[in-house]
Amino acid sequence: MSEATPVVLSMRDVSKRFGPVEALKSMRLEVRPGRVHTILGENGAGKSTLMKILVGVHPPSGGEMRLEGRPYQPQSPRDAAAQGIAIVFQELSLCNNLTVAENIMAMHEPSRLGFINDRELRARAAELVRDLGLPVDVDAKVGRLSIAQRQLVEIAKGLSRPAKVLILDEPTSSLSDSEAEILFLIIDRLKARGTAILYISHRMEEIMRLSDDITVIRDGAYVATRQRDETSIEELITLMVGRRMDEIYPLRLAPAPGPEVAPALEVQGLSGPGFREISFDVRPGEILGFFGLIGSGRSEVMKALFGMGAHTGQVLLGGKPARIGSPAEAIAAGIGFVTENRKEEGLVLGAAVRPNISMAALPQFAGSAGFLRFGRERRAALDEVRRLAIRTSSLNTIAGTLSGGNQQKIVLAKWLLTRPRVLILDEPTRGVDVGAKFEIYRIIRELAAEGTAILLVSSELPEVLGLADRIAMMSEGALKATLARSELTPERVMAHATGTHQ
Structure with a gap:
């Protein structure tokens, strides 16, 4: 990268305090047009605070920001958007x-004679969705869509x-590989147009x-900036966490159970909306x-296994038929469920850490x-906070104020307590x-060693291959195959998942 490449957005010695807490300190950043600049840091490192300052949600407590060489002091997200900063x-x-169309065009709806022009609004949204190649219906209610x-x-x-x-904040966190590829193509087109991308992942x-x-940040402070071609994953992890992590996936603490061990859970011919004849x-x-x-x-x-969806088929726990028609019945039967949608289904965001952890296990107390x-x-609750290294000042901290990782x-602690x-x-x-x-x-490894049967759903193929003993591969609502990890390669798993396996 040439030093002559202009800087479109810069931060110098930017800090942010919330009362006695210093969330950011002496932050610096230079973002250039036509390039993807990633902000890397652990949960709680200050990434969210940094982004909110950039888009006008929070004013900085100190330091200077400049946009195309001019002082930049956004008063609100709308003000930031008007100046060319989108998130x-x-x-x-x-x-x-x-x-979908109404959400896409929110806050800048086309109008006619002082009224929203619904036809023009839909047309613009449809054109954008078409241009981006997104598999969504602009007339669908967002509440009916998947995450x-x-x-x-x-x-x-x-x-x-x-x-x-x-600014893209964890944009692929809930996308499959094929949907992520759509986003990557969009990013390539934006770079070609000269748009600067500030990326968090x-x-x-x-x-x-x-x-x-x-750019790596840790504990609210700037650590280093590296060009992608001059660094490695190992160096970035060391910069981010302050220690080396030679093994991302811990080794098993006990041998995997063999076929002679009776199943903890058997599912036979399970069918419901979106799936059919699932057995494992x-x-x-x-x-x-x-x-x-x-x-x-x-x-x-x-x-469906947790009683949250209509289904037919048979479920056996410990070899005995189990009727699971509600989450309460699932919990009573010994099933826990860490949902993919923690905000709406896993947490009470306005409640403190303590009741969030204990709510599924209240009969114990x-x-x-x-x-x-x-x-x-x-x-x-305190034992689980320590066990999972949850970063919170106290059990009375409101859960919604903590970082996404915490x-x-x-959510995990809540179910471990049951x-x-x-x-x-x-x-x-x-x-x-x-x-x-x-x-x-x-x-997860400790739970397996203690005898817990674990069903691990993940869109990250390395995660599944790194942790699972066997892998069940699904495509279009059907279970295509269940094979031992030793029998699988990434290519073979993807072939089953895309329905192209011969």
């Missing part, structure tokens, strides 16, 4: 009761206005593929991975008169940095 947030900012489809709508919304700098392979420049089993201490593209039916199967034993509940660990026989993990590391991923992988 696609990781946490969706869509209205579920509006259509992955909503993420694509969020991306389209961010691209609906011309931008000098486009925890997927190291993705970062090394897309990035031109990479998982043994105590085994990690059974589920892999498939978005729309393959993986999450729908898991929700009931006294003889039916009253809650607060001391016992508090000690149990929120995910709270001591499940079968634990369903649907995208357990979505939006989680590499350091927190390692901690979650460690917990």
